[in-house]
Amino acid sequence: MAKRRRRRRRRISLEAVTRIGLLITIILVLILCIVLISRCGKDDELDKVKVPVSGTTTTPSGNDSTSAENTSTNPTDEPTTSSNLNAYGDSIYDDGQVIICIDAGHGGIDGGSVNDSRLEKDDTLKLSLMVKNELEALGATVITTRTTDTDIALYDRPSIANDAHADALISIHRNSYAADTSVKGVEAWIARSNSGNSNDLAAAILAGLDSVGISRNRGVKCGSQGNDNEDYAINSQSSMPSLILEFGFITNYEDNNLYDSKMSEYAKSIAKSVYDWVLAQQ
Numbered sequence: 001m002a003k004r005r006r007r008r009r010r011r012i013s014l015e016a017v018t019r020i021g022l023l024i025t026i027i028l029v030l031i032l033c034i035v036l037i038s039r040c041g042k043d044d045e046l047d048k049v050k051v052p053v054s055g056t057t058t059t060p061s062g063n064d065s066t067s068a069e070n071t072s073t074n075p076t077d078e079p080t081t082s083s084n085l086n087a088y089g090d091s092i093y094d095d096g097q098v099i100i101c102i103d104a105g106h107g108g109i110d111g112g113s114v115n116d117s118r119l120e121k122d123d124t125l126k127l128s129l130m131v132k133n134e135l136e137a138l139g140a141t142v143i144t145t146r147t148t149d150t151d152i153a154l155y156d157r158p159s160i161a162n163d164a165h166a167d168a169l170i171s172i173h174r175n176s177y178a179a180d181t182s183v184k185g186v187e188a189w190i191a192r193s194n195s196g197n198s199n200d201l202a203a204a205i206l207a208g209l210d211s212v213g214i215s216r217n218r219g220v221k222c223g224s225q226g227n228d229n230e231d232y233a234i235n236s237q238s239s240m241p242s243l244i245l246e247f248g249f250i251t252n253y254e255d256n257n258l259y260d261s262k263m264s265e266y267a268k269s270i271a272k273s274v275y276d277w278v279l280a281q282q
């Protein structure tokens, strides 16, 4: 009898240990489940925050270096636009728009260079309006300094581009060298600082024009004609990549012929080069 009782007690204590063990296991599994469920909920919340941050285009700030990843850890923060700021701190996109400022050189009482009855101000306006149309066809927003034969003050031109937060400023001119009418070709002028990598943009435009066909690609130049220590106002006063495109010599027969006969192709080429370049900065 004593042996049977001892066996029963051992069986009872073994069953009790097994039950306690099972209970502990169930509790542990429950705790684990609760922890996992709560963590999944947090991840969902973070994902919800990340989506609008990456696509937001409001309130640009030049000094804002907060990344979208950092912002996602703090749902109470205002969305930032860091993904829309370029290397020089300007907003390359405003509400998804590519904004280009086209400046037709001279105008009104300022005729620019002259060759008999041919005036630079008329040539620049014609090409500028065509470039504007081509850019708009590509989907860009175009700001112009003038669309008619009006005189715009020199410093008002870059101001118009700055006020519009343009992504690039292209000033169209024609060159002149009456002392030697055989001098020909297209060249671009940028600021000596090469702000916003204007050199790259200018080179892209010239390469495009080269493939359309120009008398000569005279390359990208810094400063201003005859003065290596001074920039043109349009380049020094603008806060975005900018350049002056001296589109052939008004004093050269071949350049004038090309200008007139290929103007629509030139306009297409300039528009595409600028538009593609700005898009590539994203």
Ligand SMILES: [Zn+2]
Residues within 6 Å of the ligand: 105, 106, 112, 113, 120, 173, 174
């Ligand atoms: Zn000019």
